[in-house]
Structures are given as structure tokens and as C-alpha cells.
Amino acid sequence: TCGGVFSSFSLGSPCATMKWATCDGPPCSCYLLVGNGVKQLxxxxxxIPKCFLMKAEMYRAGKGLNIRSIGRKQHETAIVDNDGIYDPECENDGKFKAKQCNGTDVCWCVNSAGVRRTxxxxxxxxxxxxxxxxxxxxxxxxxxxxxxxxxxxxxA
Known part of the structure; x- marks a missing residue:
């Protein structure tokens, strides 16, 4: 196996738990592309930590690649967040950094789910x-x- 990728998956194909991942080697490793030439193991x-998934989604959206579907209806009691998805800063372990700026001079604090709280x-x-x-x-x-x-x- 390659990081959980069973032998029925060939190298270069997605890992069993993440369709956007690529696995290659040797040594065998799986990663998400999160920037031009930037691979997140x-x-x-x-x-997969949400911060890494959001980074991969932003990269894919910028390249015009397939991403998750947009247009889900929020529950009436949900907190309204009009900011949408952003390109987050992640810690090495996949947690969100407490302060996010999305590559600009405008910053905000987030919780562990990456949702703006300030x-x-x-x-x-x-x-x-x-x-x-x-x-x-x-x-x-x-x-x-x-x-x-x-x-x-x-x-059946």
C-alpha cells in the first residue's frame, strides 16, 4: 500500500480517501497540490485536515479544475458568512492559523473550523x-x- 492506497490503485492515481490527491514514489507519498508546484503531503x-482541503480547493478553482459544488442552502439558524471560501494559512499539522489574511492587508481571526470569529x-x-x-x-x-x-x- 502507498499511504493507505491499496494495490488496486496504481501510482499517480488518487488515494482511497481523497480524489484530488496524487500518490507517487518511491518512496511512496501522497499529496495535494495547494499552489503552483507546492505539494502538501x-x-x-x-x-484530511480542512485547512489543507481549502487550500487545494482554492488552487483547483484558480486553475479552472473541478471543485465541490457551490450553492448549498444554509439552514435558517446558521451564521451567515458572506466571505465564502478563502485561501487559508495552515499550520504544518493541518490546523488553521489563528490569524488569516488571504494574501491581503485585511486580516481576521478564525476558529478551529476556519470560520471567521472577529x-x-x-x-x-x-x-x-x-x-x-x-x-x-x-x-x-x-x-x-x-x-x-x-x-x-x-x-438487497
Whole structure:
């Protein structure tokens, strides 16, 4: 195996847990492209940190490559964040840096989920430590499917 990539996957193909990853070697390693020529090593046997995923998504969007679908409807009680996705600064372990500036002079503090938790300010803004987020509400829904579902087929 290559970082969790089973032998049914050939080198150069995505790892089993992340379709945007590339695995090569020897020695065998898996990574996400997060900038021009910048490779972020990842462990395909574990969840990929959100900060690394956002960096990869921003890179892919800038290159016109496939990214996750946009246009999800927020729940009425969710915090409204009109900033959208940004190119985050990540620690080596994949955690968000407490202060984010998105390559500009405008900065803000984020929590451990990468969500802005302060008003925006300039480069002098102090974000002493990353505030841990322990509860996140997710609402998962399926696309509308056929109305005539066969229960026996579902069991099979």
C-alpha cells in the first residue's frame, strides 16, 4: 500500500480517501497540490485536515479544475458568512492559523473550523490562539430520487 492506497490503485492515481490527491514514489507519498508546484503531503489513511482541503480547493478553482459544488442552502439558524471560501494559512499539522489574511492587508481571526470569529482588521490584528470549535451542526440531504422505491431492492 502507498499511504493507505491499496494495490488496486496504481501510482499517480488518487488515494482511497481523497480524489484530488496524487500518490507517487518511491518512496511512496501522497499529496495535494495547494499552489503552483507546492505539494502538501497527506495521510490517505486519515481524514484530511480542512485547512489543507481549502487550500487545494482554492488552487483547483484558480486553475479552472473541478471543485465541490457551490450553492448549498444554509439552514435558517446558521451564521451567515458572506466571505465564502478563502485561501487559508495552515499550520504544518493541518490546523488553521489563528490569524488569516488571504494574501491581503485585511486580516481576521478564525476558529478551529476556519470560520471567521472577529471583525476584519489590518495586519496588526492580534489573534492570540486558535479558538477550538467543538460543535458544528451539519445538515445532510439526498438529491431527490425516484418516487417508486422498491423495498426489496433496497434490502438487497
Amino acid at each position: 497527506i495521510d490517505c489513511k486519515a481524514l 471583525d476584519k482588521g489590518d495586519q496588526s490584528l492580534k489573534c492570540e490562539k486558535l479558538v477550538e470549535t467543538h460543535w458544528i451542526r451539519l445538515q445532510l440531504t439526498h438529491k431527490e430520487g425516484p418516487t417508486n422505491v422498491n423495498k426489496d431492492n433496497l434490502k
